[in-house]
Structure formats: structure tokens, C-alpha cells
Amino acid sequence: MTQPASAARQDAPNLVKTPPQQEPKGSGPAFGLRLDLRNLSLLGVLAALIVVGGFTKPDEFLAISNLQLVLTQASIIGVVTVGMTFVITSGGIDLSVGAMVALASVWATTLATQEYGFAGILFTAIVVGVGCGLVNGVLIAYGGLVPFIATIAMLASARGLALQITDGKTQIVTVDSVLDLGVKDAYVLGIPPLVLIFAAVVVIGWLVLNRTTFGRRTFAVGGNPEAARLAGIDVRRQRLYLYVLSGLCCGIAAFMLIVLAGSGQNTNGNLYELDAIAAAIIGGTLLSGGRGTVVGSVLGVLIFTTITNIFALNNLETAVQQIAKGAIIVVAVLVQHHTLRRRGQT
Incomplete structure (x- = not known):
């Protein structure tokens, strides 16, 4: 009996070192080259879209006010996408982000909450988002539920609760200090405050994912959970933290949406999960986790966001926008799958 135990201990380090998915994917010259090429290609696509927008609607699309609007709209879903990137990198998925944004936005704009002013609205939005993320994390990490099922349940519950709170009505924000963040007088060097918040979240998210132990553990859990466990990582606790992080991002996004819209509605965050997942996938995050x-x-x-703006300026139907987004997701997943097969990882 002693021999197998000793052999198992000798094998354990090999299990930790061999799987390529366990190592942080932000390191290594080969990955760095692939990442740079992907980002350059994405920049090329973005540049092409700007050319298309400038060609089809030059006066409207290239106007400073429109570019500010594009960045502002991108900021809200962008904050949600940062949290989604962490979750997908760990091998999970969160289909409830849009519903969590809706619930946080309506809970933070009730008359009782608005009595506490700016701090009350911000605090409530973040707490509701974190609370929903905590429920998701507990159900998935310690309850054993599949992320798809747990977050679908949260999606239905949060949407239902948001509808119950608002009774289907729009809740108008009357706190001036919150509304002032959305006016042009609050812009810093022509940059809307919401864009600055988004930039701060992106910088913090990048540092956490690529320069901290938390980030390395996220890569390890997504690449090979068993190897991560053998390496001493508490996989369940890490997953719990990741869904809480996703909820935190949703709470921040809900506050930003309140500032932009000046109200809270149960329909807020509609299809945010689609946009966040799609953005993360085409950006290079693997649905299977580990990268x-x-x-x-x-x-x-x-x-x-640029595609949506161009479609809107050219009076194309919303259905066409959703079809285009769906097609992009399919193409991105097929490219990922084909690339992994060529590398012998699937």
C-alpha cells in the first residue's frame, strides 16, 4: 500500500506541470505573439468599421458627440465584459449578468434608496450586484450546480424581482449629484466620466488577471481544475470569488446605466449576456477556459458597439443587428475550435 501512495506523490508534480492550460496564458513568447496578432487583427476590424461608418454617414458618425456616445455605451457593457472575461477564463459562464444589472438598477433607484443620495444609490447598486454574484458562486462552487443552470435560474429570478419592484414602471432618478455625471459639464478633457470609470476597471482588471496570484489561479482553474487542486489551489473558493467579481462588475455597470439613462427599469441590461460573451470570445477568451x-x-x-451605432445611423432594424452579432459569435467559436484542433489540444 505504501508503494502506490509514494508513486502518486511522485506523479502529482507532473500533473501540475504538464497541462499547457494551467500556466498563465499571458506569459511566453509564442502566446505573446499570437495575442499581439489577434489584437492587431481586432484593431484592423475596428478601423475598417470606422471607415465604413465614416463613408456611409460621415457627418453623423464622425461627429465628436457621436464618438463620445459610442464610448459611453461601450463603457457600460465593457465593465460587464471584464467580469465575464474572468468567469469564462476560469471555465465558467454567467448568463445572468443582464438580469443582475436590471435588478441592481431598479433597486438602487427606488424612492427609499434615493433618499440617501449619491452614496445610497452607488452602494445599493454594488451590494445588489455582489449579492447576486455571491448566490451564483455558492450554488456553483459549493452547491454543485452547473454554471449554465445556476445562472439561468438567477436570470429568471432577478428579472422577476426587478419587475416586481418596478411594477413595470420606470423609476426616475431625482438625485442631482448622480445626474450631473451624465452632463457635458462633467466631461474631463472631452471624455465622459463613465468612460473614465470603464478605463479604471479595465486597468484594474488587466493587472489582476495578469499580474497577481488571483489571476494565475484563475488561469489554472480554467485550464485544469484537478491540476490546480493538486497545486494547492482551493478551486471552489476561487470560483466563488470569480462570480462575486462578475456581480461587482454588474453593480458598477448598473450605476453607470442609471447615470446615463437617469432612471431604473426592469428591462435594463437586456441581452447584455450575449454582448459580453461575444465580446470576450472574439477578443480571444476561450469558452473552454484557461485563456x-x-x-x-x-x-x-x-x-x-461600433457595429450597433453604424446600424442605428443607417436605420437598420434591431433584428439585423442581433443576426450580425450571432453570426460573429459562431464564426469566432469556429475559429477557436479549428485553432485548438490544429494545436492538438482538443
Whole structure:
């Protein structure tokens, strides 16, 4: 009995070292080259879209006010996408992000909450987002539920609760200090405050994912959970933290949406899960986990937001926009699958 135990201990280090998915994907010259090429290609797509927008609607699309609007709209879904990038990198999925944004936005704009002013609205939005993420994390990490099922349940519950709170009505924000963040007088060097918040979240997200132990553990859990466990990582706790992080990002995004819209509605965040997942995928984050990039996800968000803006300026139907987004997701997943097969990883 002693011999197998000793052999198992000798094999354990090999299990930790051999799987390529376990090592942080932000390191290594080969990965760095692939990442740069992907980001350059995404920048090329974004540049092409800007040319298309400038050609079809030069006066409207290239106007400073429109570019500010594109960046502002990208900021809200972008913050959600940063959290989604962490979750997908760990091998999970969160289909409830849009519903969590809706619930946080309506809970933070009730009359009782608005009595506490700016701090009350911000605090409530973040707490509701974190609370929903905590529920998701507990159900998935310690309850054993599949992420798809747990987050679908949260999606239905959060949407239902948001509808119950608002009774289907729009809740108008009357707190001036919140509304002032959305006016042009609050812009810093022509940059909307919401864009600055998004930039801060992106920088923090990049540093956490690529320069901290938390980020390395996220890559390890997504690449090979068993190897991560043998390496001493508490896989369940890490997954819990990741869904809480996703909820935190949703809470921040809900506050930003309140500032932009000046109200809270149960329909807020509609299809945010589609946009966030799509942006992360085309940015280079693997659905199977083990690889993720915040910079790529941001470029993905900018691409989708620019597409939406161009479609809107050219009076194309919303259905066409959704079809285009769906097609992009399919193409991105097929490219990922084909690339992995060529490398012998699937």
C-alpha cells in the first residue's frame, strides 16, 4: 500500500506541470505573439468599421458627440465584459449578468434608496450586484450546480424581482449629484466620466488577471481544475470569488446605466449576456477556459458597439443587428475550435 501512495506523490508534480492550460496564458513568447496578432487583427476590424461608418454617414458618425456616445455605451457593457472575461477564463459562464444589472438598477433607484443620495444609490447598486454574484458562486462552487443552470435560474429570478419592484414602471432618478455625471459639464478633457470609470476597471482588471496570484489561479482553474487542486489551489473558493467579481462588475455597470439613462427599469441590461460573451470570445477568451485577455475583450466591446451605432445611423432594424452579432459569435467559436484542433489540444 505504501508503494502506490509514494508513486502518486511522485506523479502529482507532473500533473501540475504538464497541462499547457494551467500556466498563465499571458506569459511566453509564442502566446505573446499570437495575442499581439489577434489584437492587431481586432484593431484592423475596428478601423475598417470606422471607415465604413465614416463613408456611409460621415457627418453623423464622425461627429465628436457621436464618438463620445459610442464610448459611453461601450463603457457600460465593457465593465460587464471584464467580469465575464474572468468567469469564462476560469471555465465558467454567467448568463445572468443582464438580469443582475436590471435588478441592481431598479433597486438602487427606488424612492427609499434615493433618499440617501449619491452614496445610497452607488452602494445599493454594488451590494445588489455582489449579492447576486455571491448566490451564483455558492450554488456553483459549493452547491454543485452547473454554471449554465445556476445562472439561468438567477436570470429568471432577478428579472422577476426587478419587475416586481418596478411594477413595470420606470423609476426616475431625482438625485442631482448622480445626474450631473451624465452632463457635458462633467466631461474631463472631452471624455465622459463613465468612460473614465470603464478605463479604471479595465486597468484594474488587466493587472489582476495578469499580474497577481488571483489571476494565475484563475488561469489554472480554467485550464485544469484537478491540476490546480493538486497545486494547492482551493478551486471552489476561487470560483466563488470569480462570480462575486462578475456581480461587482454588474453593480458598477448598473450605476453607470442609471447615470446615463437617469432612471431604473426592469428591462435594463437586456441581452447584455450575449454582448459580453461575444465580446470576450472574439477578443480571444476561450469558452473552454484557461485563456483570457482583458484587452481583447475591450476591443471586442468596441467592435460590437461600433457595429450597433453604424446600424442605428443607417436605420437598420434591431433584428439585423442581433443576426450580425450571432453570426460573429459562431464564426469566432469556429475559429477557436479549428485553432485548438490544429494545436492538438482538443
